[in-house]
Amino acid sequence: MPRRVWMKKRYGSFWEKDVPENSDSFFKESFRMEKATFLFLVGRLEVLRKRNTNWRDAIPLEKRIAIALYTLGSSAEYRAVARxxxxxxxxxCKILHEFCRAVIAEFASEFMTPNYLTPEKVEECVKGFEEIGFPQCIGAIDGCHIEIKPPAAEAVDYHNYKGWYSTVLFALVDYRYRFSYVNIGSAGRCNDSTIFQKSSLARKIATTPILREKSRNICGVQVPIVLIGDSAFRFSQTLMKPYPFSTTASAEQRCFNYNLSKARRVVENAFGHLKARFRFIGKGLDSQYKKNNAVILACCILHNILNEHNSAINENWNLTSTNLREQPSQINMSADFNHPAEQIRSAIANYCLNRNQ
Structure with a gap:
């Protein structure tokens, strides 16, 4: 009896033959994580398992997750991964987006927790940034542009001032390079400060009493727990930014800028690690425009999972990330003098100078 369903034979054997026959380092290079973490994902993402049918056997769960991870970690096109x-x-493509949705559903509340302002989390982060050299800090904020291909009707909004199309991943990052909060999907023409001012993070920072309750007397000033950012952000009592560049800057100002820059490096490193590990978003996202946000969020969650599992970035991954597009730089030239905020900044500047001496 002739077959009723035609099925093309495919002979790619990377998962079945090459992976088992090679080393653990080959596995990590291929899937951007150790086998232990891979098995952790397999154990938690049972929802991705498919049943066999009368017509064909389903792709096994482990292979489905391997396909998704290889795609996220590679700059190869879908056709190359398929072969x-x-x-x-x-x-x-289907497996990738199913995987990203499953990662968000299963792990978001655990590894991208909305409770980043709990007393325990705040205390941990303040202690971590104190060791880096900046007191009373809960995290660093910044935006990262990710290249996309928007629909023609919306392209003008996503055209950034470096001349390419992007969406913005705006994030709060803690002292361990973990994403505490992410805001994904703002158009590339948007300013980081504007994204922050309109975000739920800004509202929480302004209304959560714990940041003021845990204030600390530094050089005679009650210093609340603050965020740190670059010059693009609006200066306030809850957001510290560098002193403007000046050839006549005082020793306190230079020391403050140095310590803030050193502490703020966590957010730049987090973005660098994210794009180096998951080259799928580092090289720019494809035409699956409406699904891009889920892919980016899933990568942020996976980044946090790998951070918790102490999975290091391979050196050659960082080398490849240096070939990515130059990020738009933003400078807020508006006058944003704020006397209470300036008192806090001055107190921290004096503290940093005294500590470094």
Whole structure:
């Protein structure tokens, strides 16, 4: 009896043959994580398992997760990944987006917790930044532009002032390079400060009493717990930014800027690690425009999971990330003098100078 369903034979054997026959370092290079973390994901993402049918066997759960991780960690097109794993290119795309949705549903509340302002989390972060050299800090904020291909009707909004199309990943990052809060999807033409002012993070920082309750007397000034950012942000009592550049800057001002820059490096490193590990977003996202936010969020969650599992970035991953597009730089030239905020900044500047001496 002739077959009623036609199925094309595919011969990619990367998962079945190459992966088992190679070393643990080959596994990590291929899937951007150690086998232990991979098995952790397999154990938690049972929802991705498919049943066999009368017509064909389903792709095993482990292989589905491997396909998604390889795609996220590679700059290869869907067709190249499909040939490697012996599946159709549209299957790779489908598996990737199913995987990202499952990661968000399963892990978001655990590894991208909305409770980043709990007493325990605040105390941990303040202690961590104190060791880096900046007191009373809960995290650093910044925006990262990710290249996209928007629909023609919306392209003008996503055209940033470096001349390419992007969406913004805005994030609060703690002392361990973990994403505490992310805001994804703002158009590339938006300023980081504007994104922050309109975010739920800004509202929480302004209304959560714990940041003021845990204030500390530094050089005679009650200093609340603050965020730190670059010159693009609006200076306030809850957001410290560098002193403007001046050839006549005092020793206190230079020391403050140095310590803030050193502490703020956590957010730059987090973005660098994210794009180096997951080259799929580092190289720019494809035309799956409406699904881009879920892919970016899933990568942020995976970044936090790997951070918790102490998975290090391979040196050659960082080298490849240096070829990415130059990020738009933003400088807020408006006058934002704030006397109470200036008292706090001056107190921290004096503290930093006394500590470094």
């Amino acid at each position: 490697l794993f012996g599946v159709a290119h549209n299957t790779v």
